[in-house]
Amino acid sequence: MARESEGEARSGGWVLPLIVLITGMFMSVLDTSIVNVAIPRMQSALGASTEDITWVVTGYTLALGVVVPLSAWLGSRIGVTRLYLASLLGFTVASALCGMAWDLDSMVFFRILQAIPGGILPVVSMTMLYRIVPPQKIGTAMGMYGLGVVFAPGVGPTLGGYLVEYVDWRLIFYINVPVGIIGAIAAAVVLPRVRPTTWPKFDFWGFLFIAYGLFALLLATDKGQDWGWTSYPILILIVSSLFSLALFVVIELEVDAPLLDLRVFKVWPYVNSLLLIGVLMIGMFSTLYYVPQFLQITQGMEALDAGLVMMPSALVMTVMMPIAGKLYDKIGPRWPAVIGLIITGVGSYLTAQITPDLPRADLIWWTVIRNIGVGLCMMPIMTGGLSALPPVLTSAGSAMNNVMQRVSSSVGLAVFGGLITAQQAQLLGDWGSQMDPAQSERLGKAAEQGSKGLLPIYQELQKHIVTTTYANVFLAVTGLCLLGLVLAFMLRSGPARPAAGPPPAPARPAQPAREASRTTAPEQEPVPART
Numbered sequence: 001m002a003r004e005s006e007g008e009a010r011s012g013g014w015v016l017p018l019i020v021l022i023t024g025m026f027m028s029v030l031d032t033s034i035v036n037v038a039i040p041r042m043q044s045a046l047g048a049s050t051e052d053i054t055w056v057v058t059g060y061t062l063a064l065g066v067v068v069p070l071s072a073w074l075g076s077r078i079g080v081t082r083l084y085l086a087s088l089l090g091f092t093v094a095s096a097l098c099g100m101a102w103d104l105d106s107m108v109f110f111r112i113l114q115a116i117p118g119g120i121l122p123v124v125s126m127t128m129l130y131r132i133v134p135p136q137k138i139g140t141a142m143g144m145y146g147l148g149v150v151f152a153p154g155v156g157p158t159l160g161g162y163l164v165e166y167v168d169w170r171l172i173f174y175i176n177v178p179v180g181i182i183g184a185i186a187a188a189v190v191l192p193r194v195r196p197t198t199w200p201k202f203d204f205w206g207f208l209f210i211a212y213g214l215f216a217l218l219l220a221t222d223k224g225q226d227w228g229w230t231s232y233p234i235l236i237l238i239v240s241s242l243f244s245l246a247l248f249v250v251i252e253l254e255v256d257a258p259l260l261d262l263r264v265f266k267v268w269p270y271v272n273s274l275l276l277i278g279v280l281m282i283g284m285f286s287t288l289y290y291v292p293q294f295l296q297i298t299q300g301m302e303a304l305d306a307g308l309v310m311m312p313s314a315l316v317m318t319v320m321m322p323i324a325g326k327l328y329d330k331i332g333p334r335w336p337a338v339i340g341l342i343i344t345g346v347g348s349y350l351t352a353q354i355t356p357d358l359p360r361a362d363l364i365w366w367t368v369i370r371n372i373g374v375g376l377c378m379m380p381i382m383t384g385g386l387s388a389l390p391p392v393l394t395s396a397g398s399a400m401n402n403v404m405q406r407v408s409s410s411v412g413l414a415v416f417g418g419l420i421t422a423q424q425a426q427l428l429g430d431w432g433s434q435m436d437p438a439q440s441e442r443l444g445k446a447a448e449q450g451s452k453g454l455l456p457i458y459q460e461l462q463k464h465i466v467t468t469t470y471a472n473v474f475l476a477v478t479g480l481c482l483l484g485l486v487l488a489f490m491l492r493s494g495p496a497r498p499a500a501g502p503p504p505a506p507a508r509p510a511q512p513a514r515e516a517s518r519t520t521a522p523e524q525e526p527v528p529a530r531t
Contacts (some may be wrong), residue, residue, distance in 0.1 A: 001292055001440075004130075008026065008514050014132045014133045014134070014137070014141070016190050017128075017132050017190050017191050017192065018129065018132065018133065018141055018144060018145065019144075020183060020186045020187050020190055020191060021084070021128055021129060021145070021191075022125070022144060022147065022148055023123040023148075023179065023183045023186075024084065024087070024088045024091075024121050024125060024180075024183050024187070025121050025122050025125040025126075025145070025148045025357055026107040026147070026148035026151075026152050027088075027091060027121070027176055027179060027180065027183070028091060028118040028119075028121040028122060029118070029122065029148050029152040029153065030058075030148075030152040030155070030156050030159075030466040031095075031114070031118060031156075031176070032060070032061075032064075032118075032153065033079070033153040033154075033156030033157060033160070033288070034156035034157070034159055034160035034172050035056065035057060035060070035154065035160070035163045035172060036057060036156075036157065036158055036160070037051055037156075037157050037160035037164055037172075037303050037307070038163075038164045038169040038172055039054075039056065039057070041164050041169040042107070042169055044432050046101070046103055046104045046107060047103070047104070047170065048104040048288065049322070050227070051101055052104055052203070053104065055104075055108050056104075056107055056108055056111055057476065057523065058219070058222050058223075059108045059111050059112050059115070059404070060111045060112065060115045060118075061115075061120065061218055061222065061410065062112075062115075062215050062218055062219060062222075063112045063115030063116060063117040064115045064118065064406055065119075065211075065214035065217075065218045065403075065406055065407070066119075066211040066214065066215055067115065067116050067119040067120060067522065068119045068120075068123060068214075068399055068403055068406065069207065069210045069211065069214070069259060069260055069399060069403065069404045070120075070165045070207060070211075070259070071083075071119065071120045071123035071124060071258070071395075071398075071399050071402075072123065072127075072260060072261075072395040072396050072398070072399045073114050073200060073202065073203070073207075073259055074120065074124075075123075075124055075127055075201075075395050076199075076395065076423050077199060077200065079195045080124050080128050080131070080395075081128070081187075081191050081192065081195075083114075083124050084121070084124045084125065084187060085184060085187055085188060085191075086117070087117035087118075087120040087121045087124065088117070088121065088183055088184045088187060089117075089180065090113075090116065090117035090249060091117040091118055091176065091180060092176060092177055092179075092180025092181060092184070092413070094110060094113040094114035094116075094118075095114060095173045095174070095176035095177060095180065096173070096174065096176075096177050097110040097113065097114075098110045098111060098114055098173040099171075099173035099174040099177075100170075104504055110496075113292060118462065119402070122148075122149075122398075122402050123191075123395070123398050123399050123402050125145070126145070126386070126394075126398040127394055127395045127398050127399070128191070129142070129145055130139055130386065130391070131192070131396045132191075132192060135387075136329065136495075137329065138327045138329070138360040138383055138387060138513065139324075139325045139326065139327070139328030139329035139379075139380070139383055140322070140323065140325040140326055140329055142323065142325055142328070142379045142382065142383040143321045143322045143323070143324050143325020143326065143328070143379050143439070144321070145379070146320060146321045146324070146325070146375075146378055146379035146382070147228040147317070147318055147321050148377055149319075149378065149379075149382075149405075150317050150321070150371075150374060150375065151314055151317050151318055153284070153285070153288055154288065154310060154311075154313065154317065154371075155311070155413055156305065157288075157292060157306070157307040157310060158304070158307030158308060158310065158311050158314075159172075160234065160303075160307075161302075161303040161304035162304055162307075163175070163315060164303070164304075165302070165303070165304050186355025193463070201256070201257045202256040202259075203251070203252075203255055203257060203258055203259040205251050205255075205368065206248055206251045206252055206255060206258060206259040206260070207259050209245070209247045210242045210244070210245065210248040210259065210260070211249060212240075212244045212504075213241045213242075213244035213245035213248060214238040214241075214243075214403065214406075214407065215241075215243075216240055216241035216244065216409065217237070217238070217241040217242075217245075217411075218407070218410050219237055220234050220237035220238050220414075221410045221411050221413070221414035222410065222414070224414050224417075224418060225414070225417050225418060225421060229418055249262065260396050260400065261392075261393055261396040261432070262396075263393060263396075264389060264393050264396050264397045264400060267388050267389055267393075269384060269385060269388035269491065269492060270385040270388050270389055270397060271385075272385065272487055272490055272491065273333075273381050273382060273384055273385025273386075273388075273491070274385060274400065274401065274404050275383045275487055276337065276487050276488065277382060277385075277401060277405065277408070278330040278404050278407075278408035279380060279408075279480050279481070279483065279484040279487075280344075280378055280381070280484070281375065281404070281405050281409045281412070281413030282408050282409065282411075282477070282480060283344065283348065283374075283477040283480055283481065284374055284407040284409075284476075285412060285413060286412055286413065286416055286473055286477055287348075287370065287474070287477070288310070288350070289366065289413055290416075290470050290473055290474075291306075291309075291310060291351070291363070291367060292307065292309075292310060293470070294304040294354060294466070294467065294470050295309055295363075295493055297463075297466055298356050298463045298466055298467055299358075305462075309360055309363060309364055309367075310367065312364050312367075312368050313364070313367035313368045313370065313371040314371070316368050316371050316372055316375065317371050317375035318372065319375070320371075320372055320374075320375025320376050321375050321378075321379060322487050323375075323376070324336050324340070324377070324378070324380055325377050325378050325379060325380075325383075327376075327380065328379070328380040328383055328384070329495065331493070331494065331495070332352060332380075332384065332491070332492045332493050332494045332495060332496065333380035333381055333383065333384030333491045334488065334491040334492060334493040334494055335375050335493065336380040337377040337380055337381050337384075337491055338377075338485065338488045338489060339373075339376060339377070340372075340373045340374065340375070340376035340377025340380075340489050341373065341481050341484050341485045342373065342375055342481075342485065343369065343370070343372050343373030343376065344370055344373030344374055344377065344481050345364055345365065345373070345478050345481030345482060345485070346369060346370075347368075347369035347370025347371070347372070347373055348370055348375070348474050348475075348477040348478040348481060349474070349475070349478045350366040350369065350370075351363070351366045351367065351370060351471075351474040351502065352471045352472075352474035352478065353366075354467055354470065354471050354474075355467060355469070356460075356463040356464060362376075370447050377488070380491075381491070382401060382490075384491050384492055385397070386401070387400075388492070389479070414477070416473050419469075419472070419473075419476075420469040420470070420472075420473065422464070423472065424465050424469055425471045427465045427468060427469070494526065
């Protein structure tokens with residue numbers, strides 16, 4: 001039954017199932033950005049301190065890092081269709097609970113619950129995409145799928161700002177409920193019944209070490225600026241994270257049923273795409289974070305107005321994604337990636353020319369140019385890497401992609417945040433030692449008026465310092481695009497060739513008959529998953 005349904009989907013009826021998959025994945029990705037806008041209003045409603053309220057976002061991020069590596073094993077164990085339905089319903093229920101949260105502790109707890117299905121949905125969605133879409137249509141399908149990957153983070157601040165300012169902040173969670181219910185019903189009707197044919201053992205030690213490694217790394221990058229990058233807690237987290245991830249690699253190379261199949265790293269086209277995804281995610285999330293910050297801190301805009309400035313650049317990707325998918329099907333990933341990275345670099349360089357009194361129209365055009373490039377290259381890069389993997393490794397490759405997206409965006413923002421803090425302190429000190437006579441005279445006259453005279457000068461100085469440091473971030477993103485350009489030239493050129501067989505598995509000791517019967521079901525007659 002599974003094979004018949006999958007065959008029907010591949011023969012042409014794959015568009016409707018794909019739309020259902022995109023709906024669930026879009027919800028989970030949107031939630032990572034829409035909540036940020038509501039944090040100030042949430043803090044007031046829940047009576048939380050400024051430091052404590054950040055755990056609403058931090059807890060969600062940490063839980064995502066723990067659950068994403070588990071997604072491939074769960075798909076193999078209970079079946080990707082069942083896992084998708086369970087995750088979509090779980091995300092819907094957890095969203096409703098978040099909307100009903102009565103204090104900070106309940107909100108953080110419900111957000112962690114929400115992150116569990118929220119981290120699984122993107123992985124299982126992409127795994128199912130490769131099962132239901134014909135190989136010659138993968139580029140077109142990924143162009144549609146990519147709308148959720150890059151459009152959802154872009155539209156989240158605008159949608160969240162509108163709901164918070166004009167309706168109620170709890171609606172950012174409640175809005176998921178009807179969408180999730182409708183999506184679950186549609187999934188039960190249209191998705192092919194892909195049942196498991198293997199029941200791999202749970203790699204407990206592998207999960208323990210990668211879960212702690214990602215948890216510690218994400219926590220260190222999230223709290224590094226607050227706790228101090230050289231503080232003992234941060235240093236302990238970073239060192240223990242690297243040690244834990246190294247042990248995970250050793251374990252995965254030895255166990256019979258690894259949690260994540262590290263054979264994906266033997267396929268250079270996939271590894272190359274993974275590096276490029278990291279470059280693009282650092283650049284994309286840095287822009288999504290620092291451009292609104294610039295608009296609100298330097299130009300005094302409200303969150304909704306800043307989101308509206310970003311909206312055109314998000315909408316342009318809805319046009320570019322399908323175009324990029326069709327180009328991939330015809331010419332492969334290399335040239336869309338090369339041209340897209342060049343355009344992204346140009347847009348980033350233009351954005352680095354920001355000034356405190358920059359006209360809004362200029363910034364809109366610069367971010368639109370940048371996102372034309374992102375929309376052109378993102379999905380060809382991701383699709384080219386996953387298509388290079390044999391089907392048996394698609395789930396592991398999809399999980400690794402999501403891990404890279406989470407880690408690179410968090411690490412990138414953390415590194416840039418530390419650099420900005422250091423630069424602002426340096427620029428403030430330099431300004432005091434490099435004043436010309438006219439500036440010294442102006443400062444002296446202002447000092448005679450007390451704080452009333454000094455405040456405007458300080459505010460003007462802060463605007464220039466913030467603008468300079470943010471401009472340096474966009475210059476660094478430009479440099480990353482140039483580095484990525486080198487890797488882009490190594491991507492495949494031309495349409496995809498028929499996939500080769502999976503790489504040979506390393507020799508393993510023969511399993512006892514009882515153990516083998518417990519891990520593998522008969523291929524000719526799948527048996528329902530055991531719980």
